[in-house]
Amino acid sequence: TxxxxxxxxxxxxxxxxxxxxxxxxxxxxxxxxxxxxEPGEGPVLLVTVVTGGEVKKLKRLTFQFGDARKDxxxxxxxxxxxxxxxxxxxGANLRGATxxxxxxxGTLLAVQP
Amino acid sequence: xxxVTQTPKHLITATGQRVTLRCxxxxxxxSVYWYQQSLDQGLQFLIQYYNGEERAKGNILERxxxxxxxxxxxxxxxxxxELGDSALYFCASSGQGSNQPQHFGDGxxxxxx
Numbered sequence: 405t406x407x408x409x410x411x412x413x414x415x416x417x418x419x420x421x422x423x424x425x426x427x428x429x430x431x432x433x434x435x436x437x438x439x440x441x442e443p444g445e446g447p448v449l450l451v452t453v454v455t456g457g458e459v460k461k462l463k464r465l466t467f468q469f470g471d472a473r474k475d476x477x478x479x480x481x482x483x484x485x486x487x488x489x490x491x492x493x494x495g496a497n498l499r500g501a502t503x504x505x506x507x508x509x510g511t512l513l514a515v516q517p
Numbered sequence: 518x519x520x521v522t523q524t525p526k527h528l529i530t531a532t533g534q535r536v537t538l539r540c541x542x543x544x545x546x547x548s549v550y551w552y553q554q555s556l557d558q559g560l561q562f563l564i565q566y567y568n569g570e571e572r573a574k575g576n577i578l579e580r581x582x583x584x585x586x587x588x589x590x591x592x593x594x595x596x597x598x599e600l601g602d603s604a605l606y607f608c609a610s611s612g613q614g615s616n617q618p619q620h621f622g623d624g625x626x627x628x629x630x
Binding site: 434437447448452454494503504508510 | 519521548550552559560561562565572573575607609611615616617618619620621622623624
């Protein structure tokens with residue numbers, strides 16, 4: 405069974421602080437996606453990383469895919485209250501020609517003004 | 518707006534009943550995925566359809582079934598409902614090809630009384 409463990413599970417920080425969320429697995433994924441979900445809404449795609457070692461930046465968010473494609477991290481610089489939400493990593497494995505996603509356990513982030 | 522439409526937004530029913538959840542994918546997307554989100558299990562993959570045919574199955578109960586119609590919309594049927602089926606049910610769609618990102622609807626919140 406493929407599992408994706410995220411840490412930390414909960415994070416409450418002050419506006420302006422930096423943070424890193426980790427997503428780890430013992431399985432190799434063909435790609436990894438990061439989503440943010442707010443209450444009452446569906447997960448919204450932030451980024452897709454495909455290549456081992458890949459780093460992608462989205463304004464204040466930096467995403468990295470591990471060299472072995474088993475883990476990923478999300479770093480937020482100078483967090484803002486608008487960053488508050490549930491962050492989910494999700495791995496895709498092309499075995500069986502399906503793009504089904506295995507979701508991580510989630511990191512609930514609260515940024516206090 | 519992800520372009521994925523799910524109806525209804527909320528559904529309240531009783532144990533033993535049957536319900537149908539509907540999903541319209543983004544224009545041009547051939548793949549539809551169904552996921553269940555609960556507090557204790559997180560986001561779990563249920564089933565995937567591609568251009569009308571079942572592509573992959575996850576942790577979907579035998580009481581649950583799905584189909585994708587020629588116009589590519591999909592329905593998830595849940596029968597003999599139990600209290601434990603109360604959850605958020607999400608539909609996602611993606612384009613053709615490997616590592617295509619999935620875009621999620623806002624979900625249907627199912628409450629079993």
